[in-house]
Amino acid sequence: MRMRSLCALAAPAILITSFLLMAPVATRAQESENPYTTRLDVRMGQRLYQQQCGRCHGQDGGGGELGPALDEGFRNASTDAGLFRIVREGIPNTQMIGISRNATDQSAWMVVSFLNSLNNTADVDLPGNASNGQQLFAGKGNCSSCHMLNGTGGRRGPELTAIGSRRDPEELRASLTDPNDDVPPRWWTVRVTREDGSVVEGLRMNEDTFSLRIMDENEDLWSFLKGSVQSHERVKTSIMPDASDTLTVEELDDLIAYLFSLKREDI
Ligand code: HEC
Ligand code: HEC
Structure with a gap:
């Protein structure tokens, strides 16, 4: 490419x-x-x-x-x-x-x-170490709390099983360090303020004229009748934290090498 x-x-x-x-x-x-x-x-x-x-x-x-x-x-x-x-x-x-x-x-x-x-399989020489990256993914990076990979992990972010076939290393770096750039509507958050003033926030799962269903950070589902809440608003930023806040430059490289190694053929 x-x-x-x-x-x-x-x-x-x-x-x-x-x-x-x-x-x-x-x-x-x-x-x-x-x-x-x-x-x-x-x-x-x-x-x-x-x-x-x-x-x-x-x-x-x-x-x-x-x-x-x-x-x-x-x-x-x-x-x-x-x-x-x-x-x-x-x-x-x-x-x-x-x-x-x-x-x-x-x-x-x-x-x-x-x-x-589909053709992002070019042999690029990445500085990172993929097996360190794998450890970081489940460990210090806390990535699996939101992302499903080969059937395990959270559901609050996109499935990453074959992410290396869909994204090149630069795109992966951008996803990790600039999560709010280009957030697809599927991953927007809804913030609901209930009649008593308490707030529930989560990913929008279903919405129709009268009702709203969201999944909160514990992956619990909440249903609301729109008529019986104070307000509800969409938040178009990503819930994903900027990985460069918690990881070193080397650790980021390792994660990118790991993610890029996850190709479709491996499934
Ligand atoms: C009815 C079947 C059919 C549909 C629908 C179709 N293609 Fe194709 N496509 C073919 C065939 C057959 C070839 C091989 C043509 C040849 O060179 O003999 C081909 C060739 C191609 C090539 C060139 C592949 C190469 O190696 O150079 C590309 C790119 C491509 N298609 C993309 C698409 C895209 C994108 C769409 C949808 C917008 C699409 N095709 C829809 C049958 C289809
Ligand atoms: C709190 C939940 C959460 C955590 C923790 C999290 N992510 Fe995400 N991630 C998301 C969401 C939601 C998206 C989709 C919206 C976006 O693009 O930011 C996303 C998007 C991505 C994408 C882009 C996927 C695509 O299809 O392009 C990658 C790659 C990614 N995350 C990797 C990671 C890695 C690696 C970590 C750990 C360092 C991590 N995420 C931690 C929620 C999370």
Whole structure:
């Protein structure tokens, strides 16, 4: 992935030219760098992928009867722009039809981000020690109190079993040290103030017009009728603490090495 973006930097002129020559609709403003690469974009891309692509390429991108695996690099594209074009236009004279006609360019870029996330297996030399990281995860880091890994751990954060297949080391570092950046709605908190003034806070599990169900820090579920509480508000920050407050630089490196080693194949 890193190589691909380097290429895109080194040869923007060539890319743009080939775009103009190859794109059937040359008037569409197109970029050679993917503008949509945040964790949230990857998730949106994954959702689109599962709706439109998974039936041929497998829901996890591992390949299916009708389409090749997409987690082992790409034969037909060596840049993000090339990948974008395939997602957008399909591959002529093959079963590969690409994203639906009325999808936006933004959606196509998000799918590109998701496809890249499937290929984050590059051999990177990480400074950390993965087995130290494993100890920190359950021990000093207290990560398993919120995160499920191979069937054990808490449910107050995302499952991390194959996190190394979905995130590269830089993204992992950002998750650990800047948890409030880009918190997906699924992980927002709801703060309920009851009639007697007492406050209950937790992750939003269910909500409809009249009622609200949240899970507090002990993983206890609470149900409220909206009409019978003083107020309820959403808190869009993450409940995850900044790991750099409690861990040393070396310990962070160790955790990142550990998380990055957790690949899909290991399950
Ligand atoms: C009807 C089945 C089908 C659907 C739906 C489909 N594909 Fe494909 N896709 C294929 C086939 C078959 C190929 C191989 C084409 C060839 O090169 O012969 C392919 C090739 C590709 C490639 C190139 C792989 C490489 O190694 O270069 C990418 C990337 C890709 N598809 C992504 C997607 C995405 C993203 C979607 C959803 C927006 C999607 N496909 C939907 C069947 C499908
Ligand atoms: C109090 C609960 C809590 C603790 C403790 C916690 N996390 Fe999290 N973590 C979350 C929540 C909630 C999210 C999702 C929201 C966000 O992105 O911050 C998250 C997100 C993450 C992500 C991003 C996952 C993804 O799909 O991109 C990683 C990686 C992660 N945590 C690792 C850790 C590690 C390693 C530790 C221990 C040092 C830790 N977490 C401690 C709650 C927690």
